[in-house]
Amino acid sequence: MSHEKEDAQLAAELAPALALLGALAETANITRAAEVLGMPQPTASRRLAALAERVGAPLTVPAGRGVRLTKVGALLAASAERALTTLAGGLRQVRAEIDPERGRVVLGFLHLLGRSLVPELVRGFRASHPHVRFGLVQGSRQDVLDRLHGGEIDLALVSPPPADGALTTVVLAEEELFLAVPSGHRLAGRRRVRFAELAGDDFVLHEPGYGLRRITDELCAEAGFRPSVAFEGQESDTVRGLVAAGLGVALLTRFAPEPPAGVVELPLTPRVAREIALVWPAADPLTPAVRAFRDHVLEWPGSNGLEWSGEISGDPGDPR
Incomplete structure (x- = not known):
């Protein structure tokens, strides 16, 4: 077993006793350290002896009516203090996380x-x-x-x-989708449009992975054609801007309160909508x-x- 693995295993075994070392560093007295931790003094003494045996060196020596940490004990106590401080900070974060009024x-x-x-x-x-x-x-x-x-x-x-x-999925709402075409497009004056009528048009699409791209691809497939992709984008505002520039048509949500200049929004027949979940x-x-x-x-x-x-x-x- 490598030294790193040995140290990790030893640290896991010593962790339950680290609080005792920290208390001893502050009190210099096993009885008072046991009181701080809320455990019987004999239990604290046995735990300290077992810890010293596992480390392979004494951790305390008598000092008057109390004890003092050896160099090895002081090194472990300092590490214990840092570890316990980190753990206390983590516990504060956990409390904040699970507090319904102060969580994230x-x-x-x-x-x-x-x-x-x-x-x-x-x-x-x-x-x-x-x-x-x-x-x-x-x-x-x-x-x-x-x-x-x-x-x-x-x-x-x-x-x-x-x-x-x-x-777990909850369908919250349904939102109608519209065909966005340049104001000079051949279909711009129509009241409704069938998707199959777009077979010869250039499309401005969202990139793969976006929901509107998936819906558009599915509608094209149902209509019997593959879209001619002129441009791809991530933002709907960018896609709409490219439509306004006359570079293609796009399937988009309605732009409120009205479409920007250069864009005409046309309802589709049959009606097309997306579910928001x-x-x-x-x-x-x-x-x-x-x-x-x-x-x-x-x-x-x-x-x-x-x-x-x-x-x-x-x-x-x-x-x-």
């Missing part, structure tokens, strides 16, 4: 949802939980789901909802703060033109 929520979401939906949800929650902290993570649908699986985020707002048994790991327990925010989102009445639903899929049993 890491929310992942799609870029477009950060414009109004996420701020509205967070503002409404902070009205009754003013001390809860938030970490906000934006990204593509796939990036957000990967981070959710990896434990980097607690909850995610994504679209379309994932079909993943490891996740709240997602969290089915097997992992949620901290009180995360659970409180999740419940707030599920009870939110909805706005921003979204049709709020709240249908649970995935694991319907939620013991958290």
Whole structure:
């Protein structure tokens, strides 16, 4: 066994007794050290003797009516103090994390949802939980789901909802999607458009991994053609700007209160909509703060033109 492995094994064995060394460094008396730790004096003496035997050197020597640490004991006591300080800091973080009024929520979401939906949800929650902290993570649908699986985020707002048994999914709302075309496009004057009519057009698409890209690809496949990709982007505003420049058409959400100059939004027939879902790991327990925010989102009445639903899929049993 290497020295590193031996040291790691020894450290694991010594850990339960380190608090005793720290107390001895402060009190210089086994009886008082035992009182500080809330243990009987004989237990403290036996633990100290066992620790010295395992280390292979005396840790204390008599000093008057008390004891003093040997050089070996002082070295271990100093390490114990640092370790216990670190542990105490970790415990403070844990208490803050599990405090429903002072915990932290890491929310992942799609870029477009950060414009109004996420701020509205967070503002409404902070009205009754003013001390809860938030970490906000934006990204593509796939990036957000990967981070959710990896434990980097607690909850995610994504679209379309994932079909993943490891996740609990609540479909929150439905949002209609529109075809965005340049104002000079041949279809710009139409009241409604069928997707099959776009077979010969250039498309401005989101990059792979984004929900709107997946929906667009599926609609093209259903219509019997593969899209001619003129440009790819990450932000819907960038995609819309490229449409305004006459560089292609795109499937996008409605731009409120009205489309920017150079863009015409056309409803599709049959109607096309995307579902927005709240997602969290089915097997992992949620901290009180995360659970409180999740419940707030599920009870939110909805706005921003979204049709709020709240249908649970995935694991319907939620013991958290």
